[in-house]
Amino acid sequence: MKILVPVKRVIDANIRVRVKSDQTGVETANVKMAMNPFCEIAVEEALRMKEAGHAEEVIIVSAGPEKCQETIRTGLAMGADRGVFVNTEATLEPLAIAKMLQAVADKEGAELVILGKQSIDDDNNQTGQMLAALMQRPLGSYISKIEKNDGGFAITREIDAGLEKLQITCPAVVTTDLRLNEPRYASLPNIMKAKKKPIEILTPEELGVDISNRMEVVQVTEPPARDAGVMVSSAAELVEKLKNEAKVI
Amino acid sequence: MSILVIAEHDKSVLLPATLNTVTAAAQVGGDIDLLVAGHDCGAVADAAAKIAGVNKVLVCDSSTHASDITENVAVLIQARSADYSHVMAPATTFGKALIPYAAALCDVQAISDVSEIVDADTFVRPIYAGNALATVRSSDSIKMLTVRTTAFELADADTGSASVETIDDAGANESIEFIGQMLSESERPELTSAKIVVSGGRGMQNGENFAMLEKLADQLGGAVGASRAAVDAGFVPNDYQVGQTGKVVAPDLYLAVGISGAIQHLAGMKDSKVIVAINNDEEAPIFQVSDYGWNEDLFTAVPALQEELG
Incomplete structure (x- = not known):
């Protein structure tokens, strides 16, 4: 089995983002970037399936500007075999990305x-x-567990009311939730090794995919700020304030 | 304008998230139809017909929909999509999985987690864990969206008189088999619609200590939530998680106990009317968004609060 893992380069989860003063987006210049945390979980799960003997190859794919190759290298340093990079400066919406991923997964x-x-x-x-809809493959969304079996995959999904178990056939598309695994860190030797792993470079045109936008971002603004309130020092004081000042209990 | 709202229900009860979504649909304006896909779900269809502002209820009562399989509901939407300018579902795990899938079938770019309707084509949605608000305008012929339920009031569920039309299912996807669910049983109010939420974080130290918060929640008539840290540590199940990638809540009172206040957690609760934080770290970021902060060890504070309320 070959496993494809799409990854996205995003602003690091620990950075507090700032909205640009011209309201066109958020500030990304000189901001620390990283692999999207949910994508790290996806890479980790693919590697574990390979290590368990269920997959022969793990391929990392990303789309966007040149720097996205760094994110592919992160996946390769974790242990993936090779990368596919779809190079474009265009603003990419999820539907366009799904169409590109479909082309890569088919290829x-x-x-x-x-x-x-x-x-x-x-x-x-x-x-x-x-992607699941476009490829007409079963979808396992928000999974916290996946096991390969004769019929395909037994998956457990995190849903609002608890957990749900499905059996889906192979080939399939699954999306990771937080409890699926804890991603590994890349070791220094693996980071060095990853530099030599191949990354194929493609364009949306070569994949034959229309990536035109369906959505226009009119503006990006700051949410209303929430001010810090007052400190209390006893249960009696807190209850009094909640009853008489805030009137919520 | 004609809008199809996808009802979320558990076969016997219509979930409140559907009522929030109807309110959002009413703000778009136009005729609102409600799709109820389920099995032996007559009670849900009856309840749906009583929602004020709903024109027609489409009921697909079929064994295909005995469980909520994304694919099977999505093809039903696709089959009906030509009749509608908008398709809307709540931004719950049900709606978040369903709408993008249906949108791709219809070659539409979905719009997630809408918190404000500007006009029929233009919507506001939080991005970056709610640290920015994006106003987006869709050029697709059908707008397919999920709705942030806490941003819209509940529609009146008693005064409507919609017509009910029975429709056929659009086929069952053979590649997915429903095995079962393990649902959290609780007598407490549901987390996303509770008026009061008591949440615990890493500071709770273990799952047993959550009994303290449960007792406090029961005294206040509230629900119990948790930060990601508490869920990841296995203190409580996943359905307790409040935050950017968990549940979004906006109760009248949110009581954060032993939660430091990472931006990912704040994303799920900062629209609460009143926020109270109890934390032994006076530098905890949660205090910056709290109306009332109490810098105290939670193992001292919570029992004191219980006694004061008792």
């Missing part, structure tokens, strides 16, 4: 695609679902 003959459920920048939570 590679990947039986399993593991994606993060959501990227922590746009918070869309769409690409995996869209």
Whole structure:
């Protein structure tokens, strides 16, 4: 089995983002970037499946400007075999990304695609679902467990009311939730080794995919600020304030 | 304008998130139809017909929909999509999985977690864990969106008189088999619609200590939530998680106990009316967004609070 893992380069989760003064987006110049945390979980799960003997190859794919190759290298340093990079300066929406991933998954003959459920920048939570729909493959969204079996995959999903178990056939598309695993750190020797692993470079045109935008970002603004309130020093004081000042209990 | 709202229900009860979504649909304006896909779900269809502002309820009562399989509901939406300018579902795990899938079938770019309707084509949605708000305008012929339920009031569930139309299912996807669910049983209010939420973080130290918060929640008639740290540590199940990638809550009172206040957690609760934080670290970022902060060890503070309320 070949596993394809799409990864996204995002502003590091620990950075507090700032909205640009011209309201066109958030400040990304000179800001620390990293692999989207949910994508790290996806890479880790693919590597574990390979280590368990269920997969022969793990391929990392990313799309965007030149620097996205660094994020692919991060996946290669974790242990993936090779990369595919779709180079474009265009603003990419989830539907366009899903179409590119479909083309890459078809080209590679990947039986399993593991994606993060959501990227922590746009918070869309769409690409995996869209890819499954486009490829007409079963979707396992928000998984906290996946096991290969004779029928395909037994998965456990995190849903609002608890957990849900599904059996899905192979080939499939799954998206990762937080409890699936704890991603490994890349060791120094593996980071050195990753520099020599191959990355194929493609363009959306070569994949034959229309990536035109369907959405226009009119403006990006700061949310209303929430001011710090007062400190209390006893249960009696807190309860009194909640009853008589805030009137919420 | 004609809008299809996808109802979320558990076969017997219509979930409140559906009512929030109807309110968002009413703000777009136009006829609102409600799709109820389920099995033996007559009670849900009856309840749906009583929601004020709903024109027609489409009921697909079929064994295909005995469980909520994303693919099976999505093809039902696709089959009906030509009749609608908008398709809307709550931004719950049900709606978040469903709408993008249906949108891709219809070659539409979905819009996630809408918190404000500007006009029929233009919507506001939080990005970067709510640290920025994006206003986006869609050029797709059908707008397919999920709705942030806490940003919209509940629609009136008693005064409507919608017509009910029975529709056929659009086929069952054979590549997915429902095995089962392990649901959290609780007598407490549901987390996302509770008026009061008591949440615990890493500071709780273990799952047993959450009993303190449960007792406090029961005294206040509230629900119990948790930060990601507490869920990852295995103190409580995943459905307790409040935050950017968990549940979004906006109760009248949010009581954060032993939660430091990472931006990912704040994303899920900062629209609460009143926030109270109890933390032994006076530098904890949670105090910067709290209306009332109490810099005290939670193992001292919570029992004191219980006694004061008792």
